[in-house]
Amino acid sequence: MEEIYTPTLIAKQLNVSTTTLRRYEDQGLIPDVPRTVSNRRCYTSIHVQAFITIRALLQGYEIPVVYDVMRKIKGQQMESALWAINQEQHNTQVEKERLEEVLRMFRDVDLSKYKDLTVSDSMTIGEVAQMAGVNPSAIRHWEQEGLISSNRNKDNGYRVFTLTELRKIILISSLRKTVYYIENMKQLLNEIETHNYKKVEISFQLALQKLNSQLMKQFFAIAELTNYVKLYKSNAE
Secondary structure, eight states: OOOOOOOOHHHHTOOOHHHHHHHHHHTSSSSOOOTTTTTTTBHHHHHHHHHHHHHHHHHSSSSHHHHHHHHHHHHTOOOHHHHHHHHHHHHHHHHHHOOOOHHHHHSSSSSEETTEEESSSSSEEHHHHHHHTSSSSHHHHHTTTTOOOOOEEEETEEEEEHHHHHHHHHHHHHHHOOOOOHHHHHHHHHHHHOOOOOHHHHHHHHHHHHHHHHHHHHHHHHHHHHHHHHHHHHHOO
16 A cells, blocks of 8 residues: 655655645646545655655756646656756756857957957947847846946947947846846946956856756756656556
């Protein structure tokens, strides 16, 4: 006879509240839970592993991704769930390569091209947006926040940006997820103004370390996800 687990026991094991466990259940993230005659939940080993998997996944992935993967597994869409996780691994790799590319850009004193586009001191907002991989609206917002500045083309009045401002825009777009306070960001932007890139490089190294830590958490989560999928398939047979 399979062992039955109470919500309190599982919550204590995972260091969460029973309310959190119920929320995961209400969100459709775990297999259907049988009830006693008195309507008490009867969690089994597969529910325990489901909760363990959710908690592990939340350490390395965004909430929408975790919820989507768990719902796919509940719906017997195992391959789709695994491909979704695989896509996130790819995204992490892409982000790492992007940060490394930007770091090389800051080390390049005589920057004449970036992403095969010509760098000058009179680049349009469209050009710098393409180089930084952001929308022009984001650049306009950062300018309103006083993080960057632009000049105006004397012929048409359009914004034009210098190499220094391009570096600032790329810095903001690259570190906005890891540098949380605007004041911290402003301090880094001031380092660009004085061409002192030591602190900027340290910030990128910290961002890369954060990615490395995230990658480790993702692989630990994948191990738990693999155990869950195996158990789910075994119970379905």
